[in-house]
């Protein structure tokens with residue numbers, strides 16, 4: 001298969017049988033352990049202009065490797081004001097995995113990545129400037145699940161956002 005066919009096949013496979021593809025979960029900062037993030041930081045408030053923190057921050061040295069937490073397809077790389085240098089990977093269960101504040105992006109749009117593959121490095125880009133270097137990591141559902149909504153601030157958005165801390169502990 002040519003690369004473009006492989007990518008198309010992967011995207012179709014993820015869409016068609018997304019729930020049947022197992023997630024092979026990896027902690028995304030090389031050398032980090034479960035002690036390198038605050039397990040209560042998901043939905044922490046107040047959180048600047050976002051209101052609540054829709055992910056977790058995994059601290060590491062500037063330039064440490066950032067690895068994909070899942071198999072999937074890179075669907076976005078670029079620079080955005082808040083996130084800085086960011087990568088979005090589309091993986092099993094129709095989930096988007098968002099990696100932000102990167103120092104460097106070492107992958108490209110429509111690349112196939114495996115869980116544990118290096119895709120970038122830890123940085124302080126975007127609104128992490130002036131803070132200790134860390135990876136902001138969020139997981140977003142393509143298909144909302146209304147039963148995850150609760151009474152917290154912006155609780156309706158929990159239909160979309162998954163707690164990465166529980167994902168990484170699974």
Ligand SMILES: [Zn+2]
Nearest residue numbers: 055056057136
């Ligand atoms: Zn964050």
